[in-house]
Structure formats: structure tokens, C-alpha cells
Amino acid sequence: MSYVNTFIIADTEMSIKELASGASNLSTQFSIIIFDEELKDLAASYGAKNVYVYRCDASTMIEDSAKMISEKLQSNNADLVLVNNSVRGKLLAGKLAVYLDTCVVSGISSLEDKTTQRMVYGGAAFRSEKLTSNTAVITSGAGVFEITDPAVSSVSDTHFVDVVPSNKIKKIETQAKQEIVSNLAIAKKVVDMGRGFKEEADVEMCRELATLLGADLGCSRPVAENNGWLPKAVYIGITGMMLKPELVISLATSGQVQHMVGINQAKTIVAINKDENSPIFKSCDLGLVGDVYEILPKLIAKLR
Ligand SMILES: Cc1cc2nc3c(=O)[nH]c(=O)nc-3n(C[C@H](O)[C@H](O)[C@H](O)COP(=O)(O)OP(=O)(O)OC[C@H]3O[C@@H](n4cnc5c(N)ncnc54)[C@H](O)[C@@H]3O)c2cc1C
Structure with missing residues (x-):
């Protein structure tokens, strides 16, 4: 195992499954941070030590939780932070990296032995990067980690945190995207x-x-x-x-x-x-x- 204490930050069902499957092979233990309370049982089923539900009210965006999450990561000595490579996930990862005084490796295509690979030059080449900071912040999208079955038996502690926005941007409205069912x-x-x-x-x-x-x-x-x-x-x-x-x-x-x-x-x-x-x-x-x-x-x- 390359890492001791990994934190996953997942904003969708699929990203919980993928990142948890990856973390269980990479890290001695891992915890999952989610924003949708309905996903807490799924997160727990993947063997996370802790599931943290960061609750945002209707006018709060998930990246507003960055300061609070960074404090949680620091107090737990997180050595790897795996974030879903979504638009919001990337925003959050950037803010976390600032608070943690580290950098982000975004859109990886693999992670092994503390070394990431990702595409560069519009896909014409791959770049390998060795992660040397105390806390690595990585964003990872679909298909990087193979989804495994949930843990046979797992006991997670679930914690609820109400996000207090740390900036003055307010979410005014959310419009649902047309649902596309695709596997x-x-x-x-x-x-x-x-x-x-x-x-x-x-x-x-x-x-x-x-x-x-x-x-x-x-x-x-x-x-x-x-x-x-x-x-x-x-x-x-x-x-x-x-x-x-x-x-x-x-x-x-x-x-x-x-x-x-x-x-x-x-x-x-x-x-x-x-x-x-x-x-x-x-x-x-x-x-x-x-x-x-x-x-x-x-x-x-x-x-x-
Ligand atoms: C910044 C940027 C980002 C881009 N991102 C993407 C991306 O994410 N995904 C993407 O797909 N593209 C992307 N593109 C566009 C990309 O460069 C190509 O233009 C696109 O992939 C071409 O699609 P195509 O191969 O279907 O069409 P075409 O290049 O037009 O190829 C059609 C092929 O069909 C063949 N053909 C025609 N008729 C028949 C027939 N009857 N039987 C058999 N073969 C036939 C032709 O010989 C031809 O080779 C991006 C471009 C830019 C500039």
C-alpha cells in the first residue's frame, strides 16, 4: 500500500464506486466525503472508515466547503486526497491544494507507487509525475479505477457537517440537466x-x-x-x-x-x-x- 490515510471526495454514485475501489488497493484505510446524504449507505458499503456528509444549503456550492474540508484533512494527516474529476470536483481540488499548500494533479489516467500518468498535448503523449508532497491532491475521472464489489462486511462511522460558506458567492438557482442514461x-x-x-x-x-x-x-x-x-x-x-x-x-x-x-x-x-x-x-x-x-x-x- 502506497498510502496510509486516503480521503475520497465524491459527488456522484459512480465516483464513489470508482474512487473507493481504487483507494482500497492504494491505502491502508480511507474515508469518504460526500455532499448528497442519500449516498451515505453506498459510501459506507465500500469499506470506508468514516463517511462525512458535508451538507450544503440551497444557496451554497460544494466548493464552499473547501476550508472546512482542508481542516479535516489536516487534522487527520491525510496523505492522499482523491477527488472526482468533475467541474465542481476540480474547483474544490484547486481550493484544497491552496489551503494545504500543495498542488493538484488533475485528470490522471493511472496512479501506481505514488506516480501518476496523465495525457498531455491533446492526448499525443503521457506525462509521469512522482508525488512527493506530504498530501497529494489528485482528480480522477471515469475508467481510471476498475469498480470492485462493495466490502463483504464493513462498519463505517457516519458524520454530518453543516457547511458554513467561506465566500460571498451564492447559488441562486439549480436547473436539472436532461437525464441521459448511459453506461x-x-x-x-x-x-x-x-x-x-x-x-x-x-x-x-x-x-x-x-x-x-x-x-x-x-x-x-x-x-x-x-x-x-x-x-x-x-x-x-x-x-x-x-x-x-x-x-x-x-x-x-x-x-x-x-x-x-x-x-x-x-x-x-x-x-x-x-x-x-x-x-x-x-x-x-x-x-x-x-x-x-x-x-x-x-x-x-x-x-x-
Ligand atoms: C480542441 C479539439 C477537441 C476535440 N475533441 C474531440 C473529442 O473529444 N472527440 C472527438 O471525437 N473529436 C474531437 N475533436 C474533433 C476531431 O479532431 C475530429 O474532427 C473528429 O474526431 C472526427 O470525427 P470522425 O472521425 O467521426 O469524422 P471524420 O474525420 O470526418 O471521419 C469520417 C471517416 O469516415 C470514413 N467513411 C466515410 N464514409 C464511409 C463509409 N460509407 N464506410 C466506411 N467509412 C466511411 C471516411 O473515410 C473518414 O475517415 C476535437 C477537435 C478539437 C480541435
Whole structure:
């Protein structure tokens, strides 16, 4: 174990599962800080020593709790602070680092032996960083730690803390985002739809292939952002989802680096593209030169 006392700061159900699974392999013990009281049983089930629920009232933002959390981390000699790599998580991590007089390593892709790896230059390279400070503050997103089952038996102490805002920014209103149900972040198999498809109706062909394979459907950014054929929540790449599945089948994508960084940690990448000079063929394990409109119907018919 590289760490003695880890604190996780998680603002979603998925981040509790991922970060707790990671912390249980990295640290002798760990505690979880959450903001949503409803997640306290889930947090406890992962074997956390303590679960702290920082309660924010309707006008308080979670990053307002930074000062109070930093005092908790200091009094407990936390040596690792793992924060969800969400927008709010990153804001909180930055503030914590200031209070703890350390720095933040954000958006890691791995953490082993006190050494992080993360992508730099738009995904063209990885940078390794050795963590030498007394307290390491790291933000980590989906797919970095493999989710394990909750602890067989675990007893956690749950503590409630009412956040007293330490700055003058007030939350005025919260508008719920449209709920997108997608398991892409944890999918073992992914069908990846590219801009080479001609029309929105082709989404159904890709979706059928995904269903037959037991895969989830994702896409490149133009398919979601320019064409609006799939929700923005499922586009893959440096500004979208970063995945680590067993298998990706990439259909009519050209293999631009901004997209590939989201799938190049897959165990196997299969690509179909009609242009034999497409860069995707340099990044895949199995490449098929051909027209998706000829190959997919045959593949779907076979799988049916
Ligand atoms: C700052 C920045 C951030 C970005 N972030 C992302 C990101 O996070 N994710 C992302 O995806 N992109 C991102 N992009 C965009 C990225 O650079 C590419 O433009 C994008 O990934 C291309 O998507 P594509 O491969 O689907 O489309 P294209 O590049 O247009 O490729 C389509 C491919 O389909 C093939 N094709 C066409 N018809 C057929 C057919 N009938 N059968 C088989 N093959 C066919 C073509 O040969 C072509 O290779 C970003 C760009 C910038 C500048």
C-alpha cells in the first residue's frame, strides 16, 4: 500500500464506486466525503472508515466547503486526497491544494507507487509525475479505477457537517440537466459511430449492432455536436468520454488523435473505414477496409 490515510471526495454514485475501489488497493484505510446524504449507505458499503456528509444549503456550492474540508484533512494527516474529476470536483481540488499548500494533479489516467500518468498535448503523449508532497491532491475521472464489489462486511462511522460558506458567492438557482442514461463509462464493449455515416436513421443500424453484441453505443464528437444524432454525453475523446473497455468497434471514424485518446486504452480496437489510408488503421488492432453500408447489414444479419 502506497498510502496510509486516503480521503475520497465524491459527488456522484459512480465516483464513489470508482474512487473507493481504487483507494482500497492504494491505502491502508480511507474515508469518504460526500455532499448528497442519500449516498451515505453506498459510501459506507465500500469499506470506508468514516463517511462525512458535508451538507450544503440551497444557496451554497460544494466548493464552499473547501476550508472546512482542508481542516479535516489536516487534522487527520491525510496523505492522499482523491477527488472526482468533475467541474465542481476540480474547483474544490484547486481550493484544497491552496489551503494545504500543495498542488493538484488533475485528470490522471493511472496512479501506481505514488506516480501518476496523465495525457498531455491533446492526448499525443503521457506525462509521469512522482508525488512527493506530504498530501497529494489528485482528480480522477471515469475508467481510471476498475469498480470492485462493495466490502463483504464493513462498519463505517457516519458524520454530518453543516457547511458554513467561506465566500460571498451564492447559488441562486439549480436547473436539472436532461437525464441521459448511459453506461458507456463502464461498458466492456463499445460501438463507436463516426461522421462517415450519411444520415440520422443510420444510428439505428449502429444501435442494433451494439445491442446484438451486448455493447453500448458512443460516437465521435461531430456525430453528437454537429449532427446532433446522439446526446453529447456519449461522445468519446479528449473533451468527451475517456474509455477503457475490452472492445471498441469504430465505424466510419477517421482516427483523429482527439477521438482516439478516448478509446486507445481499449484492449482491442476494430475499425471499419472505406479509405485504406485513413489514420484509424494505424491505431487499431484489426482493420477492415470497406463500406459500412455493405459490411454492417451483413454483420448484423450474421449476429441475428
Ligand atoms: C480542441 C479539439 C477537441 C476535440 N475533441 C474531440 C473529442 O473529444 N472527440 C472527438 O471525437 N473529436 C474531437 N475533436 C474533433 C476531431 O479532431 C475530429 O474532427 C473528429 O474526431 C472526427 O470525427 P470522425 O472521425 O467521426 O469524422 P471524420 O474525420 O470526418 O471521419 C469520417 C471517416 O469516415 C470514413 N467513411 C466515410 N464514409 C464511409 C463509409 N460509407 N464506410 C466506411 N467509412 C466511411 C471516411 O473515410 C473518414 O475517415 C476535437 C477537435 C478539437 C480541435
